[in-house]
Amino acid sequence: MRTTTQPGLADNYGRVATDLRVSLTDRCNLRCTYCMPEEGLDWLAKPELLTDDEIVRLVTVAVTRLGVDEIRFTGGEPLLRRGLVGIVDRTTALEPRPQVSLTTNGIGLARQAEALAAAGLDRVNVSLDTIRPDTFQQLTRRDRLKDVLAGLEAAQAAGLTPVKVNAVLMRGLNDDQAPELLQFCLDHGYELRFIEQMPLDAQHGWNRATMVTADEILALLGDRFGLAPTDAAARGSAPAESFTVQGGPQTVGIIASVTRPFCGDCDRVRLTADGQVRDCLFARTESDLRTALRDGASDEDLADRWRKAMRGKLPGHGIADPSFLQPARPMSAIGG
Ligand code: SAM
Ligand code: SF4
Numbered sequence: 001m002r003t004t005t006q007p008g009l010a011d012n013y014g015r016v017a018t019d020l021r022v023s024l025t026d027r028c029n030l031r032c033t034y035c036m037p038e039e040g041l042d043w044l045a046k047p048e049l050l051t052d053d054e055i056v057r058l059v060t061v062a063v064t065r066l067g068v069d070e071i072r073f074t075g076g077e078p079l080l081r082r083g084l085v086g087i088v089d090r091t092t093a094l095e096p097r098p099q100v101s102l103t104t105n106g107i108g109l110a111r112q113a114e115a116l117a118a119a120g121l122d123r124v125n126v127s128l129d130t131i132r133p134d135t136f137q138q139l140t141r142r143d144r145l146k147d148v149l150a151g152l153e154a155a156q157a158a159g160l161t162p163v164k165v166n167a168v169l170m171r172g173l174n175d176d177q178a179p180e181l182l183q184f185c186l187d188h189g190y191e192l193r194f195i196e197q198m199p200l201d202a203q204h205g206w207n208r209a210t211m212v213t214a215d216e217i218l219a220l221l222g223d224r225f226g227l228a229p230t231d232a233a234a235r236g237s238a239p240a241e242s243f244t245v246q247g248g249p250q251t252v253g254i255i256a257s258v259t260r261p262f263c264g265d266c267d268r269v270r271l272t273a274d275g276q277v278r279d280c281l282f283a284r285t286e287s288d289l290r291t292a293l294r295d296g297a298s299d300e301d302l303a304d305r306w307r308k309a310m311r312g313k314l315p316g317h318g319i320a321d322p323s324f325l326q327p328a329r330p331m332s333a334i335g336g
Helices: 050-066 084-092 108-118 134-139 146-156 174-186 214-225 290-294 300-310
Strands: 019-023 070-074 097-102 123-127 162-169 190-193 241-244 253-255 270-272 277-278
Touching: 019 050, 050 070, 050 084, 050 123, 050 270, 050 290, 050 300, 070 084, 084 097, 084 108, 108 146, 123 146, 134 146, 146 174, 162 174, 174 190, 174 214, 214 253, 277 300, 290 300
Parallel strands: 019 070, 019 270, 070 097, 097 123, 123 162, 162 190, 190 253
Antiparallel strands: 241 253, 270 277
């Protein structure tokens, strides 16, 4: 295959992807209502999943040939992947050394945090939408709040800092709990970020009219916590708008993917657990790297396919367009 002249993962709108999200599994031990139906989903079959070696091979191509300098392992629930520590270990050994982080629901993190830190993991984001056991049960359909809280503590003790907490607010379920969640995170030194609910749930239950918006979250918290925007220039391509609490130094973030999209600054690309490149969370097409990989493609062939995959990246997610269609793959199978 002929090599293109473009070295990195550039798209046709001048953006260059340097931040790779790798989904390690589509399975999960929670059933968050904004993500998955109660009965779960038809999980990917084992032969479809990339092996640990295949994941490391593609991550190596991304880091050594395509300019990717940040890797985030996610899922589904990445702590369910048995080879996780080994994958992290091999990723942090790459040159140039990428930043390596994990997005997890925190269940099992208490057991694995030290081994992950020893393997070189830099940071974790733990998803936690409530600190009330009954609301946790309602939201995730599982009684595992204690495990998540233990996971958060273990991550901090292991130095996987700053420990970030991701929260989604659901109207009538936990939106009234935003202040207590923020207070909890401030008290424990966790950095909280609220994420607007996006139309990526398998059961297509998202509704623009009822989702909790960034403006509402700010109204809920602003006065009580004295929120003030941090320097907008410092945000760069980071999706979270950051606010200082009572003059700082602690902050809270809001990721307003729906009401204040940041697609123009996007530097992300995704690899699914079955080896498909997705240039956007909301992409309706994917590029298959697994087949080429298993057919014996060279590293440069794979890099070239990956570069080409980025060319079709659209300028924006188009959620507000009347013609918007949700992608076939739900969030848990894409890698959030
Ligand atoms: N299981 C891990 C976890 O929950 O952190 C990693 C995968 S999960 C899909 C990644 C993130 O996506 C979580 O913070 C979760 O809250 C968020 N998420 C899932 N569905 C969402 C949706 N429909 N809208 C916004 N965020 C969502
Ligand atoms: Fe599982 Fe994460 Fe989806 Fe919740 S958000 S069901 S923890 S994949």
